[in-house]
Amino acid sequence: MDSKLTFEDLGLSADILEGLKKKGFEHPTPVQAQTIPLLLNGEKDIIAQAQTGTGKTAAFGLPIIERITPGLRKVQAVVLAPTRELASQVCEELESLKGKRNIRILPVYGGQGMAIQLKMLKEGVDIVVATPGRAIDHLNRKTLKLNDVKYLVLDEADEMLNMGFIEDIETILTHVPEDRKTLLFSATMPSAIVKLARKFMGDYDEVKVAAKQRSADTVDQIFYELYEKDKLRALHRLIHTEEEFYALVFCRTRVGADRLASKLSGMNLDVEALHGDVTQAQRERILAKFKKGHSTILVATDVAARGIDINDLSHVINFDMPENSEAYVHRIGRTGRAGKTGKAISFVTPGEFRKIRYIMEQTKTPINKAILPAGQAVIEAKRNAMKAKVFAAAETEAPQDYHTLAQEILASGKPSQVLASLLQLHFGGGLNPNAYPEIAEPERGRSSSGGRSSFRRERGSERNHFIKPSKGGSNSRSERPAGKKSFKRKSRTGAY
Numbered sequence: 185m186d187s188k189l190t191f192e193d194l195g196l197s198a199d200i201l202e203g204l205k206k207k208g209f210e211h212p213t214p215v216q217a218q219t220i221p222l223l224l225n226g227e228k229d230i231i232a233q234a235q236t237g238t239g240k241t242a243a244f245g246l247p248i249i250e251r252i253t254p255g256l257r258k259v260q261a262v263v264l265a266p267t268r269e270l271a272s273q274v275c276e277e278l279e280s281l282k283g284k285r286n287i288r289i290l291p292v293y294g295g296q297g298m299a300i301q302l303k304m305l306k307e308g309v310d311i312v313v314a315t316p317g318r319a320i321d322h323l324n325r326k327t328l329k330l331n332d333v334k335y336l337v338l339d340e341a342d343e344m345l346n347m348g349f350i351e352d353i354e355t356i357l358t359h360v361p362e363d364r365k366t367l368l369f370s371a372t373m374p375s376a377i378v379k380l381a382r383k384f385m386g387d388y389d390e391v392k393v394a395a396k397q398r399s400a401d402t403v404d405q406i407f408y409e410l411y412e413k414d415k416l417r418a419l420h421r422l423i424h425t426e427e428e429f430y431a432l433v434f435c436r437t438r439v440g441a442d443r444l445a446s447k448l449s450g451m452n453l454d455v456e457a458l459h460g461d462v463t464q465a466q467r468e469r470i471l472a473k474f475k476k477g478h479s480t481i482l483v484a485t486d487v488a489a490r491g492i493d494i495n496d497l498s499h500v501i502n503f504d505m506p507e508n509s510e511a512y513v514h515r516i517g518r519t520g521r522a523g524k525t526g527k528a529i530s531f532v533t534p535g536e537f538r539k540i541r542y543i544m545e546q547t548k549t550p551i552n553k554a555i556l557p558a559g560q561a562v563i564e565a566k567r568n569a570m571k572a573k574v575f576a577a578a579e580t581e582a583p584q585d586y587h588t589l590a591q592e593i594l595a596s597g598k599p600s601q602v603l604a605s606l607l608q609l610h611f612g613g614g615l616n617p618n619a620y621p622e623i624a625e626p627e628r629g630r631s632s633s634g635g636r637s638s639f640r641r642e643r644g645s646e647r648n649h650f651i652k653p654s655k656g657g658s659n660s661r662s663e664r665p666a667g668k669k670s671f672k673r674k675s676r677t678g679a680y
């Protein structure tokens with residue numbers, strides 16, 4: 185970012201500048217610096233290669249807010265986004281950028297009251313932020329009219345293509361006037377995007393910005409000391425206790441990655457493995473599945489993980505420690521992006537104590553030692569997850585046939601017995617704390633095989649302070665260091 189450049193330099197009006205000041209935006213990000221003048225002054229369409237977290241929403245949002253006619257109450261700009269979450273985030277950002285301008289912005293996506301959408305559309309809105317599916321719904325119902333559209337934004341275009349929205353997008357494009365401006369934002373530029381652009385866009389300017397640098401502040405870095413043989417059990421525990429688990433798990437070898445993936449899969453987890461033996465076609469299928477959240481754990485080797493562009497991981501797990509500090513930094517940069525907090529967890533065997541200390545010194549970042557959750561904590565977390573899932577399901581109205589069946593079953597007079605059996609049927613077993621015996625923490629200097637039975641836990645003893653972060657960090661023994669917000673993200677869950 186050019187630190188001298190200001191939003192004033194980009195040609196925005198005084199009221200918008202005031203809003204930006206209130207929002208705390210001091211300088212434009214690179215994508216904003218490049219895109220805003222092109223949109224305000226240029227005639228061409230725009231293709232911008234920029235990820236979420238680079239400030240791309242304001243890059244297209246500010247000029248649109250500047251250029252559309254306030255109070256017209258005809259759809260003048262449409263933003264298409266792949267997911268509800270993104271559509272909702274974009275809406276919030278646009279709302280906060282519009283300041284006092286009389287502009288109505290409507291989010292249009294599934295799972296959101298159709299009645300309100302219909303009412304608002306009837307009354308008239310100026311900007312619509314929609315997922316392609318719901319936009320098509322409204323076009324078919326003729327409740328969404330796009331003949332006054334001046335700006336069409338395809339946000340996260342690569343994601344929309346990955347999710348199979350290409351036909352919907354093409355249909356929507358036939359409803360907007362030819363002379364609209366099209367803005368395509370995409371983190372990657374696969375050939376399908378270039379094809380789409382050639383087919384539907386006019387002359388375009390290209391904007392490309394580097395991916396946002398990972399900030400160590402957005403990643404909680406912790407490690408567990410354990411024996412090699414306990415790694416799988418430890419990972420299983422974490423999957424069940426962490427509030428969210430959408431993770432990239434790193435293994436040293438292809439064989440190791442395959443073995444771990446198949447073991448996790450045997451534990452009923454949605455997992456895929458990615459390594460050098462995987463063909464390109466398989467790789468694309470695996471990544472698409474993972475990006476959609478159909479699998480929540482991706483086990484990968486360093487080589488295979490290169491070039492994976494997934495922004496919102498809750499965790500990066502170093503199941504096997506990386507070779508060096510560069511690889512460590514590269515791995516953990518996959519989480520804690522886009523302004524969210526992520527967690528980087530390393531499994532450190534006795535032979536690797538020196539390695540983690542070296543990494544801390546090299547990266548000048550503290551990596552705090554933590555203690556694995558005890559069996560009772562795992563059970564508690566599992567119970568809570570089950571409850572949350574049941575209550576969430578109960579929010580959705582079940583068909584009448586099911587109500588009738590439920591009443592017949594409940595008439596047996598054993599509601600508690602019936603519910604318990606249903607829960608067991610659905611979730612399987614796993615609420616017995618004895619299934620989670622304590623995982624031994626190795627003594628320094630013991631072999632990593634863990635063959636010896638003697639070990640010490642010594643919580644709170646000197647041993648926990650053996651490795652000192654080179655700067656600033658405390659040796660927290662808790663799973664969630666104080667002061668860090670838990671990672672909130674798409675509704676992808678781990679085991680349940």
Ligand code: AMP
Binds near residue numbers: 209211238241522523
């Ligand atoms: P986006 O890439 O649009 O999802 O934006 C990521 C985050 O950066 C959002 O929380 C924005 O509010 C914030 N942001 C965008 N532009 C700026 C800026 N110029 N200065 C500070 N924060 C910004």
